[in-house]
Amino acid sequence: MENALLIGLSRQVALSRELDVIANNVANIGTTGFKSRSLRFEEYLMPKASGDAFPRPDKPMSYVQDKNTVLDMSGGAIERTGNPLDVAINGDALFTVSTPKGERYTRNGALQINSRGALVTSDGFPIVGDGGPVTFTGTEKFIAIGPDGTISTEDGAKGKLKLVSPGDPKALRNEGANLYASDAPLRPAPKETRVESGALERSNVKPVLEMSRLIEVNRSYATVSAMLQRNDDMRRSAIEKLASIPS
Numbered sequence: 001m002e003n004a005l006l007i008g009l010s011r012q013v014a015l016s017r018e019l020d021v022i023a024n025n026v027a028n029i030g031t032t033g034f035k036s037r038s039l040r041f042e043e044y045l046m047p048k049a050s051g052d053a054f055p056r057p058d059k060p061m062s063y064v065q066d067k068n069t070v071l072d073m074s075g076g077a078i079e080r081t082g083n084p085l086d087v088a089i090n091g092d093a094l095f096t097v098s099t100p101k102g103e104r105y106t107r108n109g110a111l112q113i114n115s116r117g118a119l120v121t122s123d124g125f126p127i128v129g130d131g132g133p134v135t136f137t138g139t140e141k142f143i144a145i146g147p148d149g150t151i152s153t154e155d156g157a158k159g160k161l162k163l164v165s166p167g168d169p170k171a172l173r174n175e176g177a178n179l180y181a182s183d184a185p186l187r188p189a190p191k192e193t194r195v196e197s198g199a200l201e202r203s204n205v206k207p208v209l210e211m212s213r214l215i216e217v218n219r220s221y222a223t224v225s226a227m228l229q230r231n232d233d234m235r236r237s238a239i240e241k242l243a244s245i246p247s
Contacts, residue, residue: 008228014039015221021069022214025205031178032122033076033107034203036210037069071169076204078196085111085119087145088201089163091193094180096162097125098133104179105164105172105186109200119151123177129159145197163189 018039028034078088087109089095094105110122119127119134126133129151136143140153149161164186166172172180 008224011224029205032110033201036072036205073169076202080199086200088196088199093163093189093193096128108178128162134159147194165189
C-alpha cells in the first residue's frame with residue numbers, strides 16, 4: 001500500500017510541475033517573441049536494494065519524474081505594426097541585450113529609444129550591436145533597420161544588431177522579462193537570417209492546445225487523487241478489522 005501511495009505522489013508532483021509550465025505559457029500568450037515550454041517525463045525505477053531472497057522477490061517499482069522542460073523555438077506569427085523600431089527575426093536567432101548580469105538574449109523586437117538616446121527593448125535593456133551599444137543623437141529623425149540588422153539614420157550607419165544562434169535550445173534557460181541566459185557562448189546567427197522592420201513576432205503559444213493540456217492534466221491529477229483516497233480507505237478498513245476484538 002505504501003508503494004502505491006509513493007508512486008501516486010510522484011505522479012502528482014510531476015503533474016503539479018506541468019501545471020506550472022502550462023500556466024506560464026498561457027500567461028504569456030500576448031508577450032512579444034515569447035517561446036513556449038513543455039515538460040518531459042521519465043521513468044524512475046526503485047533503487048537496486050531489494051529482497052530477492054524472499055519467497056516472493058521484490059518487483060521493480062516505476063515512479064514518475066519530471067526530467068526537464070523543452071523550449072519550443074518555432075516562430076510565432078509576424079504582425080505588421082508600421083513602427084520602424086519594431087523588428088521581427090526570420091530564422092533561428094536571438095537579439096543580444098545588455099543586463100546588469102551580463103549579456104542575455106531575447107526574441108522581443110519591440111525596440112525603443114530611451115532618454116539617453118540608447119536603443120533598448122520594451123523592458124529597458126540596451127540592445128547590443130556588433131560594435132557595442134547602439135545610440136542616437138537627439139537630432140536624428142529617420143531611423144531604418146535593414147534585413148541584415150544594419151541600423152542607419154540620415155547621418156549614416158549607427159551599428160548592426162548582434163544576432164546569435166542558440167544552436168541547442170536546451171542550453172537556454174529563462175531568466176524572466178522574456179530573457180534567456182546561456183552558460184556557453186552562442187555562435188553568430190546563420191547568414192540567411194533576416195530581420196523584418198516594422199513588424200513584431202508574437203508568442204508561439206497555441207491557446208487551444210494549452211487549454212486542452214490544462215484540462216487533461218487537471219483530470220489526471222483528480223484521477224490520481226481519487227486512487228490515493230481509495231487506497232487510504234482500504235488501509236483504514238484493514239487496520240480497523242485487524243484491531244477489532246472478536247466478541
